Amino acid sequence: MGGPASAAPATPAPTVDYVIIAGIPGLRWEDVNAQDTPTLWSMAERGSIASLSVQSADQPTCPLDGWTTLGAGNRALWSAGPASPPSPGVACPDVTVDVERPDGIGAFLPEQRNVVRHNQEQLPYGAVPGALAESVRCTVAVGTGAAVAAARPFGRVDRYEPELPPDATELLDDCVLAMVDSGTVAAADPAARQAQARDADARLARLLAARPPDSLVIVAGLSDTDDSRRLHVVVADGPGWERGWLTSASTGRDGYLQLVDLAPTALTATGRALPENVFAGQPARSVPGRPEKLDAAVTQPADADREAGAQRRIATWFFGLLAAAQFVLAVAVVPLLRRARMPVESASPRFGFHGWVRRTSKAARPRPLAVPRPVVNVIEVLLVAAALAIPAALVADAVPWWRTDQPGLLFGAVTLALLAAGTAAVRFTPAYRQTLGPLAMVAAIAAVVVAADVLTGARLQLNGVAGYSALTGGRYAGLGRVGLGVFVAGTLLVAGCLAQRVRRTWRPYVVGGVGGAGVLLAGSPYLGADAVGAIALTAGVGIAAVISTGGWLTFSRLGWATIAGLVVTAGFAVLDLSRPDAERDRLGRFLGALGDGTGGRAVQRAAASSVGSLDSPLTVLAVVGAVLVWFALLRPWGGLKRLFGIYPAIRAAMAGIATAAVIGGVLGGSGLDVAGAVAALTVPMAALASLRVLDHALDRTQPPVAPPDAEIPRPAAPGPLPDARRSEAAGDPSGAGAEDGDERRPEAAPAPETSSDQRHEQGGGVRLAAKVLPWNPVDGAINT
DSSP, X not given: OXXXXXXXXXXXXXXXSEEEEEEOTTOOGGGOOTTTOHHHHHHHHHSEEEEEEOOOSSSSOOHHHHHHHHHHTSOOOSOSSOOOOOOTTOBOOOOOOOOBOSSSSSEEOTTXXXXXXXXXXXXXXXXXXXXXXXXXXXXXXXXXXXXXXXXXXXXXXXXXXXXXXXXXXXXXXXXXXXEEEOOOOOOSSHHHXXXXXXXXXXXXXXXXXXOOSSEEEEEEOOOOSBSOOOOEEXXXXXXXXXXXXXXXTTTOXXXXXXXXXXXXXXXXXXXXXXXXXXXXXXXXXXXXXXXXXXXXXHXXXXXXXXXXXXXXXXXXXXXXXXXXXXXHHHHHHHHHHHHTTOOOOOSSEEEETTEEEEOOTTTTSOOOOOOOHHHHHXXXXXXXXXXXXXXXXXXXXXXXXXXXXXXXXXXXXXXXXXXXXXXXXXXXXXXXXXXXXXXXXXXXXXXXXXHHHHHTTXXXXXXXXXXXXXXXXXXXXXXXXXXXXXXXXXXXXXXXXXXXXXXXGGHHHHHHHHHHHHHHHHHOTXXXXXXXXHHHHHHHHHHHHHTTTSSOOOHHHHHXXXXXXXXXXXXXXXXXXXXXXXXXXXXXXXXXXXXXXXXXXXXXXXXXHHHHGGGSHHHHHHHHHHHHIIXXXXXXXXXXXXXXXXXXXXXXXXXXXXXXXXXHHHHHTOTTXXXXXXXXXXXXXXXXXXXXXXXXXXXXXXXXXXXXXXXXXXXXXXXXXXXXXXXXXXXXXXXXXXXXXXXXXXXXXXXXXXXXXXXXXXXXXXXXXXXXXXXXXXXXXXXX
């Protein structure tokens, strides 16, 4: 839905005397219209509306789990032990709840104690079923589901009726809080769903007719009814809730609420204080900006529901196909890397570093044939396309592909079209011929796409295939896991490419400046709203800055990077803790949990989230990328060490990317999702750049073959090797041990006819026979 990333300002609603929550599990916005549900339609016209994410302690959220989560104000389950989720396409099991009525006024749920014990001891959320009922003096429950939500932790329901009586005025006037089970909309057939929605609307009409004055009525589709997870209806009708969007600090986006927000909303609406460290949600409020006509307003949450439902299916196969494509490319790149630096066998003499020598000992040894240039060109273009796949999928969400009968086909077509356009733009840019040209352009495109989305409200990431889903309840605004990975990789690679073009002493400042801008965008509560991601990026920028001038990560450099990271982390922590509890990010909530003694559960939830995300295709992307880097690119024939030796700023950027990916995944509880997004962008570009430096390796180190009748002079006395050559001779082919890190080749002994001993300021010159051709270390090629 097209709401802004941060909720609009709102005037606090006046308190009311009564709150009534009518639950209709399964009710979606597509079920609501003026003909079939006239009562709910009238409520929506008067009140405020939103899409409801019904995340409980497990997925899918079945009806009893939804009612239990409502009563707990936290993610919970109605189960005294492990429960089997429904199979795909199968309805939630019909669980019988034993409701005893010993006095005919209230009720007693004998299973409630076991449910509370299971949620407290076996689940990481620390939910207390019945916490909402314990926060008020008296509750009314109508129907079995409402009894589950209104039961106190020991099982007592203050006032209970199995059905809403013909005249419910006295019943609803008894207690300040009432919960009413208004039926379930669970049918898959459209006609049957309409009939169930009409029955629920009729019960709602009787409820509204008996509502007390000065009351707030909340209608909510509390749960799913099968494995097809969807967004559901929530409407609030009462004084101060007129004609707006519902939102809360837990979502930070207009038009979205979580199921766990309903309990604190009920207490806040009656002027009661919230219990400490019990509720996971935040009170809802009404904000302006809704279209005047309800027809236009309802299309937005209905459209968001369709998009979120389609995103769940398409994201799985998109990242699965991307992982498969990158695996195939990795297999295709390995033989190219091995053949890229094959010497040309010849029995004729050549000019070596110490004069003319003959090469005949290996002439008879068979060598693999060189890879044709067209094949190399095709592989390079495919590597560019693979790296641009996630940014293209992100931009594709600007097209409403989910509104068609075949959303997957349209999304695939739009993504391929954008991917072809982006790849062509990179390929036909003059900078493509440079060694770092494709890497710099792809990184810039990725960083700009994510930054532009965040600056405009993160509309592309919300419910987008390459973004995050409102169904999971993890994030509704700002940077998501995939977006963070792409942004980290793009920002640091751009910083490395820019730093490589300046003098060595200026490189740390360039990396720090570009990376600092990325940290501010990621960590700002009004933009990226991801303090954990900002801390991870800060660590990556610190590592990249201190080794951007070349050399290794010494203890002193690590110390400076650590100090910078701690300062930035402390700054974000102070900023987050200074905000109200309802507006804190994950960092502030975690530090608050440490302060009140509940930090163990926060760590347990993060660990459970990390483990649960390991079955994602992004994990496959991370593993494929790591295998290609470790077993191919970092081999002596892989070219990555040579790339790092020639371009120390790129080596620094990639070290920072790896650091940020690990920290972002660990602290964010996202497993290898961030690393997978990082690998999808970085590994193909590292492979392409390695191919480029290997392709130019012979041009820089092997002069042309001398003519057959050339006189071979006596070799000159060898002098001390320069630092870079000494490192290579000692087994470090990257030359990273050189002071500057730029590739510097040793001077060849001059031929008799040579009268010049020119050297270039950067990278020196490469002497071919009697002529020195300037080599540009930025382009990675000889300027002819």
